[in-house]
Amino acid sequence: MSILISGSIGIDNIKTPSDFQEGLLGGSVAYASLAASVFANPVHLCGIIGHDFPKAHLDLLESKGITLDALERHSGESFTWTGEYHADMNTRDTLKVGINVLEHWKPSLPGAAAEAPIVVLANASPDNQGQTLDEAKGAKFVAMDTMDLWISIANDRLHEVLKRVDLLVINDGEAREFAGTSNLVEAGRLLREKGPRFVVVKRGEHGSFLFGPGEDEFFSCSAYPLKSVFDPTGAGDSFLGGMAGWLASQGKFDPTFEDLKTAVAYGSVTASFTCEAFSTRKIETVSLVDVETRMSELRKYTSYAG
């Protein structure tokens, strides 16, 4: 089953306590598409790049079965992000952002991309997310992510998009801020009232919570344990892409709560790979066998008798 993923794509410069690298493949749609491509194809990538975008990054995406028919090529400069991780690897500072070609982007979809039944609105402005949805005529199941920036500066438009999606995937800090409560269980309930039938709260090293659609439907998924985290950039995007990719691979465009639970476990395991190397360098090498091996380990790490 085909899948459409829309979001930002650009050039990242990342500093961690142990290294600094420039010119890396980055952006929400890059990570999410690579993660989804482990499970499903074709993956239609919708985004915009500038004249300076490295051809090697495009070649990599295409080599993984990602279709670039909805990728707009612009004469301006590519979106770019420079960030620095603190010693604990859980917090980071954005040092520089070049919005560039993203500023006036209006997503548009050619035929095949518009027909995909599973649509992922990876992190981007709510305007861009809404425009993608306007074009995605074949959408049957829509999942979205967002970030603190949009909660602050585009809250009304974010609420409008939320009414049109089936699944919101959001991190814990943003869930608390957006729902206005410090209790994550309560936050999940409040976020579902904003529109999505399903809500996933990502909790980094602690795992994730899935809520809905019934009041008592709750799932707590542990994270795959990592002894060291090299670069967590894109882990959340990979989580979302992995979830959607697995749903597509199973033909689940009308998933049940039980389907979503399994998708969350696959998303969590997929994200674990992304943290193990700079940029997309680990997730771009991952096979379905690698994922299934970690799924088995995760089950062992979370099961108990009695």
Next chain:
Amino acid sequence: MSILISGSIGIDNIKTPSDFQEGLLGGSVAYASLAASVFANPVHLCGIIGHDFPKAHLDLLESKGITLDALERHSGESFTWTGEYHADMNTRDTLKVGINVLEHWKPSLPGAAAEAPIVVLANASPDNQGQTLDEAKGAKFVAMDTMDLWISIANDRLHEVLKRVDLLVINDGEAREFAGTSNLVEAGRLLREKGPRFVVVKRGEHGSFLFGPGEDEFFSCSAYPLKSVFDPTGAGDSFLGGMAGWLASQGKFDPTFEDLKTAVAYGSVTASFTCEAFSTRKIETVSLVDVETRMSELRKYTSYAG
């Protein structure tokens, strides 16, 4: 199977965003003993109180089958703690501490208490923990807790006690500090190198991790989801008491890793009750049936297909 629990007992004054109450039953051994008494008896409580300690608190403990043969009664004033929780209920400030009778306490154990095969060293100074162990002649399985204060001011003595115990139960912030790493998976490994075969890292609303004794023996336990947290004081002590109480109820004084996994789940569920009312007011009303109901729910909330 009998169980011995040693630690602080005193009078708490607690301020939360919604309430303030004084003269409450508090201290690590009070919570841990009440939690253990849900599962096992007799529970021998080892601690020290002053002349001002309310008789009603002692009556409550005895009504739950807790034996006070190792509780020393002193002419001085009882240990007292006054704390205030912040709006998020995850962080708190200590407003006042009266060490009082705890300062020169030297635990001693009468016959029956000294014979208990399962020994819990609830949070107290490493000196007091070591003295309890010296007296606990029947000890076959020893579990301990600690806190940031002892990591700071009694690090050497804490290391000595650690060499004598089977299980360390510690919260996530303290685990990171004590192990000197921000990665909790790595912290668990490093803490096991300090002596205990098993290490549990408590992660509050996120659940807990169990490590050891084998290098690949790891268990991630989700927390029972609570829509509101009223007063988390004593949740960690209840976790430890619940774990040890369940082990005692099963006669497990030489537990396997599989046994510890189940004990961690019981500890986690037991702790969830403590958060739902001020002081010990909820945990003191909990029955084994209440615990088993939440154990079933926790299993449902954490299981998935595929």
